[in-house]
Amino acid sequence: MRILAIGDVTSVGGVMHLEKNLWRVRREEKIDFCIVNAENAAGVYSYTPELAERLLLAGADVLSGGNHTMRQRASYGILEENEALLRPINFGGEAPGRGYTVMRVGAVRVMVICAMGNIHIEPTLDAPFAFIERALMREQGNFDLAVLDIHAEATGEKLAVAHAFDGQIAAVFGTHTHVPTADLKILPGGTGYVSDLGMCGESGGILGMDAAGVVKKLRYHLPDRFVPAKGEPKADGVIFDIDEKQAKTVALSRIVF
Ligand SMILES: [Fe+2]
Known part of the structure; x- marks a missing residue:
């Protein structure tokens, strides 16, 4: 099974980039299942229900989240429902939505978990x-392989x-820093690993945002509205080739599109 994981979507431009390209990439790379971190799809704070629907139509099977997910109250309903x-x-425990899901990919039950560091x-x-x-203990017997954001x-x-x-867990990928790391590896027990997938959005700025506002905030401690960077959009991801019988990664590679 080939699983594609794509780093944090940083803007609506990132959503549009996936709408234009993700199904093509899925076909070309023979991707069976795709996870997109949608942490910043609405700009800085998570996504709206409309953007979530668009990302799912664009070819994401699961949208994972992060520290900003709960800051977007507009998405609480869809987090509960979908x-x-x-x-x-x-x-x-009071937070709406769920921290993991189990999805069928053909005959294989894939458990996707989203967790945050502290x-x-x-x-x-x-x-x-x-x-x-x-979560792994609770779902024991209900899934064939697990992956973790x-x-x-x-x-x-x-x-x-x-x-x-x-x-x-067959594959563990880091998100949040928006910087793709080069440390792809398979751990001794068979877990495929990368420290950070990277991001999906406009390039050329600072972590997807236009540099001027970020510099102003960090240099002068003055609040400013962050706007997306002005460069060409791109998506950073990692493809995990997983032996579903053993539930282990056998190969992994970077993709940028
Ligand atoms: Fe984050």
Whole structure:
């Protein structure tokens, strides 16, 4: 099975880029299943129901989330209703929506988990390990392979989560920093890993945003409205080739389109 994971969508331009290109890439690369982190699809804060629907039509099978997911109240209803939409599993029990889902891909039941780190990231949630462990135990027998989006700032924390579940989760990919990392690897137990997928949106700025506003905020501590960068849109992703019988990654590669 080939699973494509795409990094944080940073703008409506990123959504349009996927609308133009994702089904083509899925066909060309023979992708069976696609997960998109939609954390910033509406700009900075998560997505609206309309943008979620557009991303699903564009070729995403699951939209995962992150620290901004709960800041977009407009999406609470669709998070509750649509099993393809995830928020981090380690938000409190009152949070709408779900932190994992199990989807059928042909005969294979794929469990997708979204979790957040808790180092240098707001809100500071409880550490993700126990939440992931409980979800895997609760669904034991109900899925054939699991994949995890670990939305976190600290690379060490992402690696620690991956090693903690090495062999239990077929693929672990980091999101949130918007910078694609070059550390693709297969851990000893068969878990495919990358520290960060990267992003999907306009290039040329700072993490998808126009540089001037970010510089103003960091240099002078003055608030400014972040607007998307002005460069060509692109999408960063990683393709995991997974042996579904063993539930292990056998190869993984980068894709940029
Ligand atoms: Fe994030």
